[in-house]
Amino acid sequence: PPAHSHSDWIGPPDKHSNLRPIIFYVPPEESALERRLREARQEAQASNQRFWARHNRAFRQEKEEFIYSRLKAKGLEMRDESGQKATLNAEEMADFYKDFLSKNFKKHLQYNRDWYKHNFRITFLMGQVALVRALRWLRRRKKNVEQ
Amino acid sequence: MSAARRCRPPRALAGLFVWRLRNTGVRQIPCRFVHLYHVANDRLITFQYFNFLKRMYVTWCNKDLSQRAKPKSDSIVSPFHELQQLDQEKKVVHKISPVSPVQQSLSETSSRNELREMKSAAETEDSVIPVGAESKEDRRWKEMKLRLDDLPGILARLSKIKLTALVISTASAGFAMAPVPFELTCFLLASLGTGLASCAANSINQFFEVPFDSNMNRTKNRPLVRGQISPLLAVCFAASCGIPGIVLLTLGVNPLTGALGAFNIFLYTCCYTPLKRMSIANTWVGAVVGAIPPVMGWTAATGSLDAGALLLGGILYSWQFPHFNALSWGLREDYSRGGYCMMSVTHPGLCRRVALRHCLALIGLSTVAPVLDITTWTFPIISLPINLYISYLGFRFYRDADRSSSRKLFFCSLWHLPMLLLVMFTCKKSVLEKEDKGDLPGGAHETAMEIRLP
Numbered sequence: 001p002p003a004h005s006h007s008d009w010i011g012p013p014d015k016h017s018n019l020r021p022i023i024f025y026v027p028p029e030e031s032a033l034e035r036r037l038r039e040a041r042q043e044a045q046a047s048n049q050r051f052w053a054r055h056n057r058a059f060r061q062e063k064e065e066f067i068y069s070r071l072k073a074k075g076l077e078m079r080d081e082s083g084q085k086a087t088l089n090a091e092e093m094a095d096f097y098k099d100f101l102s103k104n105f106k107k108h109l110q111y112n113r114d115w116y117k118h119n120f121r122i123t124f125l126m127g128q129v130a131l132v133r134a135l136r137w138l139r140r141r142k143k144n145v146e147q
Numbered sequence: 148m149s150a151a152r153r154c155r156p157p158r159a160l161a162g163l164f165v166w167r168l169r170n171t172g173v174r175q176i177p178c179r180f181v182h183l184y185h186v187a188n189d190r191l192i193t194f195q196y197f198n199f200l201k202r203m204y205v206t207w208c209n210k211d212l213s214q215r216a217k218p219k220s221d222s223i224v225s226p227f228h229e230l231q232q233l234d235q236e237k238k239v240v241h242k243i244s245p246v247s248p249v250q251q252s253l254s255e256t257s258s259r260n261e262l263r264e265m266k267s268a269a270e271t272e273d274s275v276i277p278v279g280a281e282s283k284e285d286r287r288w289k290e291m292k293l294r295l296d297d298l299p300g301i302l303a304r305l306s307k308i309k310l311t312a313l314v315i316s317t318a319s320a321g322f323a324m325a326p327v328p329f330e331l332t333c334f335l336l337a338s339l340g341t342g343l344a345s346c347a348a349n350s351i352n353q354f355f356e357v358p359f360d361s362n363m364n365r366t367k368n369r370p371l372v373r374g375q376i377s378p379l380l381a382v383c384f385a386a387s388c389g390i391p392g393i394v395l396l397t398l399g400v401n402p403l404t405g406a407l408g409a410f411n412i413f414l415y416t417c418c419y420t421p422l423k424r425m426s427i428a429n430t431w432v433g434a435v436v437g438a439i440p441p442v443m444g445w446t447a448a449t450g451s452l453d454a455g456a457l458l459l460g461g462i463l464y465s466w467q468f469p470h471f472n473a474l475s476w477g478l479r480e481d482y483s484r485g486g487y488c489m490m491s492v493t494h495p496g497l498c499r500r501v502a503l504r505h506c507l508a509l510i511g512l513s514t515v516a517p518v519l520d521i522t523t524w525t526f527p528i529i530s531l532p533i534n535l536y537i538s539y540l541g542f543r544f545y546r547d548a549d550r551s552s553s554r555k556l557f558f559c560s561l562w563h564l565p566m567l568l569l570v571m572f573t574c575k576k577s578v579l580e581k582e583d584k585g586d587l588p589g590g591a592h593e594t595a596m597e598i599r600l601p
Contacts, residue, residue, distance in 0.1 A: 094495060
């Protein structure tokens with residue numbers, strides 16, 4: 001993002017976590033409240049990124065292992081004659097999906113709780129910041145009108 | 148397909164369906180589950196094009212959902228809600244638009260893909276080019292600044308406007324089926340209130356699901372995921388839609404409808420959305436969410452919760468299951484990775500059984516309609532073919548459990564509901580008829596404006 005910009009910038013989805021990173025703009029006269037908001041957002045972003053990157057990586061890895069073990073059981077190689085990666089059909093993959101979902105169930109419950117907490121806190125702080133800014137703007141307007 | 152769309156002569160409904168079904172076979176979609184939803188959306192777009200009512204936004208889930216539907220009527224799977232809703236209208240004063248509240252996923256499953264992407268994908272034969280252009284756009288860093296001219300589009304996507312339109316359609320179907328003289332103002336207020344409530348519910352749903360949506364193909368282009376709008380603005384928008392909507396329903400229509408609307412918003416946002424990640428019971432909750440709009444339409448017209456309202460709600464409730472379960476069958480990988488507890492992933496046998504069970508229930512419910520004096524006895528007879536057909540596809544899905552049978556069932560569900568509601572309306576027991584039989588209180592006949600289809 002350009003140096004002169006006064007707003008946050010959001011980028012393309014991350015390769016591992018599929019989340020879009022945000023670069024936060026730090027205004028020179030950032031109030032304590034605004035700083036709390038920015039830090040909350042940064043913390044949420046970091047935590048989300050960690051979770052999803054690890055989760056997706058685990059998914060891909062376990063999927064590979066599953067395909068490999070199933071192919072081996074069937075007596076096939078990972079790549080067939082044309083050099084293409086051999087895949088299992090949807091019904092066979094269904095066992096893996098079911099397994100993966102149940103294995104990660106607790107992890108997801110915990111993440112859900114954290115995510116909802118982050119989300120509400122950030123939105124609430126945003127609300128506070130917006131309110132403060134609006135009041136400040138109104139006060140300035142009043143001052144201009146009075147002058 | 149674009150050529151066929153270009154030469155769009157007015158077609159008989161049957162011809163339309165035949166064309167659409169044929170088209171389904173013609174289009175060769177690479178075997179990717181995620182494309183199922185894209186294809187489904189595409190179908191929906193082309194199908195919708197034949198609607199008399201021009202919808203501004205063509206994308207869902209929608210989902211459902213795309214999914215719809217979600218929720219507000221995002222019932223079954225997120226895509227469901229977002230799932231496709233099929234819209235159909237008749238050129239009468241009173242329009243009937245069956246709607247399948249897409250459940251989320253579908254709600255979600257309601258998945259509504261990005262408007263631009265869908266449009267471009269629909270416009271060109273080759274979907275690679277638009278996808279390429281879209282991903283290039285995606286690769287860039289964007290300033291997180293809200294542009295006012297983008298706002299309508301962003302809010303439309305946030306509120307899953309297509310799904311909302313379908314929800315309004317189901318509600319108006321409920322209004323139409325109520326055995327009272329038609330009042331235009333009441334109808335408009337009810338529709339507007341329902342629409343606002345649906346927008347609010349959908350926005351809150353998206354607000355809750357940002358990281359999950361970004362990880363699923365169907366939903367990764369939503370406004371909050373892309374940072375086009377801040378979460379605060381999404382919540383404010385939801386509040387500014389929901390509160391006036393419910394107030395409008397309570398004061399302008401009647402308190403019962405308002406209460407149902409508020410309850411539905413609560414059910415969708417606070418029960419269905421969190422439940423999606425905790426237990427497969429979310430599908431049933433989502434089906435209730437989808438069933439409530441026609442009940443709301445009925446109570447808006449009559450002011451009371453009669454058996455007819457419950458029957459209409461029951462029909463939509465049963466319909467959600469083949470619709471959603473078939474759609475979620477193709478999205479198992481995304482659901483598994485995203486951590487959504489859906490029947491298709493954890494209890495595949497149950498998934499298919501339930502779908503079949505509810506297809507058969509539709510036949511039963513259609514037979515109950517004349518018993519409750521809502522329609523004449525021609526309704527179960529005329530609707531029997533389509534109900535049998537969807538039950539047959541449900542049975543095939545149950546037996547084969549593969550992608551092609553799930554797709555067939557899903558696409559059938561898209562046209563089945565509009566047709567069923569249409570047939571229901573044409574077979575509606577006339578208010579005047581009832582008056583002749585002395586069923587209605589005497590004062591009604593001067594004001595009776597029964598809308599009858601030719």
